[in-house]
Amino acid sequence: MAMATHADSDHDEHLNMALALSESLLSYDDFCGQQIARLSPQLPASTRRLLRSNTPSNDELNDLARALALSQLSSNNSHPQVAQRHLERPTPASEKVRSSATTNEDEEDDHQLALALSLSQLPQLPDDFLYERVGGRSQWEASGASHAAARVGPVPTLTPKPSSAAANLVSASLAKERPPTRAPNAPPTGPVPAPKPAPLTMQSVVTNLSAPHFENYLQFFGLVDRYPSLVSNISKGFPIALHLPKLDCTFTPRNHYKSRDHGRIVQEKIDEEVAAGRMSGPFSREEAYAFFGGPYRTSPLDLVTKPGIDPDSADGWRMVQDMSFKDHKGVSVNDLIDSDDFPSSGSAPQNFADWVSLSCLVRELQADEACPRWLLLRPVRRLPK
Amino acid sequence: MAAAPPGSQAAQIDLESAYRQMPILPDHKPYLAIKTERGIYADHCDPFGLSSSAGILGAAVDAAVDIVKTCLSMEHLHKWVDDMIPTRVPVDAIASESGLLCATKTSGSQEPASTPHEYAYDLKDILAIFDDLGFKIKDEKLKDFSFQCVYNGFAWDLEAKIVWLPVEKREKYLEKILTFSNPGIKLNLYDVQVIQGTLAHVCFVYQEGRARMPSINRFMRSFNDSPFSHQTVPEEMHLDLEWWSSMLSKVDHHRPLHIRPLEDPDIWVDASGHWGIALVVGNQYQAWQYCPDWDTDGRHIGWAESVAIELAVVFIAKAGFHDVHVLVHSDNTGAIGQFRRGCSKNPNMNASIIRAEEIMGEHNISLFPDYVKSADNRADAASRGVPEPNLKPLIPRLELPAEIQHLFVHAPA
16 A cells, blocks of 8 residues: 555656646747757657556656657757757657666766756646546646647647548558557556546546647648637637626526436436546535535436437436526526527538439539539430420 | 549448537536536536537537548548548549549449449548547447448438438337327327427438428417417328328338439429419410419419429320429429428418329429529410410320319310
8 A cells, every 4th residue: 555655656756747847848849949840759659648648657757758858958959969869869669668778877867967957947837737537538637738738749740731642641640659558458668556536626627539639630731720719628628608607696496307217317327427527426515616616506407318229228318408497587508608609510411412412413513602403414405205 | 512423432430428528618617517316416528408519519520520521631521410421432533533423324324333442541540530639439330431321310322322211210200100190199299299300300211201291380380389288180180191101111212312414395384363374395385274263262373383383293294204303494483492392381382292292203203493584484475364376285285183173264275
């Protein structure tokens, strides 16, 4: 038990160090973007391994710290020869164990020096820096962390914009670059500390989506303008309305479902969500007030059947909240949302039918605008025989 | 909008509890609390029921779709909430910049696909991107690229170019309809909404069914402000439900998605307010004069314009057309719209559409009613009882449908 605690704190220390370093990379990036752009191809493998791994090992954290420190070193030119030596010798993740085994004392010293140097240049970490796991995947809290992570994601290693012919190559390189933790056969590279999930707070941003990866892809393909707030929304959470006043009193109406059976199914579903780390509770009224840091409101729960699934099983039901239920002031949650602010599109069956059916048309006519299909056809003038 | 050239394939990707993969802004969580017997819960993810729920999910999914399309140069990726259909066309089809992809191929040529096509990407390339972005995929719903897929609850065959209702759905809907089609059954509004919703969806495959919907819509409106009252299904709706149950009992029903070349046999129709209706084909015409009191019982000029289009259909079938897509000129946007929609709120006009659909179904005719200005409508003068002098009587001579014969006097030949 004592051992485990020790290992945990050791691990946390390494983790904090790596986070601190990635943070320092961020500030460094601001005044020396060019250098970083040149160096960044060295970083992603270890960085991403850390960012996406369920159990980043001490070695991995060390590796990251080292890579980051070296990038600092080389660009500061404080020890150009040392930096040069390291840059010439790539240290891919697969070679890590071997290279650390054969490290001679000089290099070990360089490493220490690099760490010391970079640590001395660290900016202050935000107080609420916190690392937690949800649903078997890493979650980052505090904008600092996600911001730092965003700068060192994997996609910049892709070079040219892929043509259709090159698409395979691109995907192949993407596939290759995926973190080794996704391969269940890969042996762990270091001591595996027991996961220590931090409890969710109201400030937790819970998602398995990767904001840095979204950002990298969008930037790489020039799609940022189309989704200007998406990356920030993924890392900080999506607003449910553009302007939402702070609640001034708690409102908890009765739920809609009537039978005890429904209550059981609802509870089953909520337990599932809590277990998956997507909900917190149950709380007493006082605890809830403390959790939310003030008043809160509930909307009546209801169950609707899912088509085609046995309604006797919990899977056959979808839990919905009646967000259009009005409070004592006559205002529902949905009343505060302008759904025009949240457009959602879909391809109706007819669009798909059009794609399937138009097999004998001129490609030049494929304008993006909705062109009624009969306009694409030239009438054939013919009288019946 | 683009063509699916031969060899086109589609795959299926569904997201695992898609909404729940989306994080909510911490400041907004107090609005999403949940209460049960055990206490209060806080939700951290996109719930079901917000009017912004789908938009929140859509933002991320739309971006992912755009990324996949750009990355793989995929022209079409169809999406419905969390249900995605990536498509791919053979490499040689992409390479052909000449325009016509398969203009020489007709629907009749049953050439076996002996040469396997080559494609620029596979399902795993798409999944790699989704995986990189962090999306969780529903493994049991995943389907690799093939010529068949299920989208929007319909089964599609990209080679045969047909769409149909999957058997299990068809049987389920049939069962549902049968329970409601006992004569004299009483239903509440909720029941009717369920029927209406199901059938409106199914109309995509059963296009003739569109004309079997107005009776149901009328019944729904008759509930007014008493949604929980039980009302007897009217006779007209009962008949339409019987039609639906006979259609849904058919085993091999599918909707063909072949685009047929548009035939233009030079057909013009018109109706006037005071004289009657007329049909002009080439240099021939036939006209029908109203009886007095024709415009009662909800019949009016709009109805007459519908009947004019219906008579064009009668002619097309009688002239021997089959398996065609036919152009008909009319100057009435209302009637044109209703024929394109396949139904009308006006029972008389809807009846006219049902009669026309029956003939079209029998001869596999589809109609394209097109608008012309009144001044350019060649049937305009004839519908006012003064046909252009160069027009000869129409051959073959047409009979009015039995239901409406009493409303017209036959014009002298």
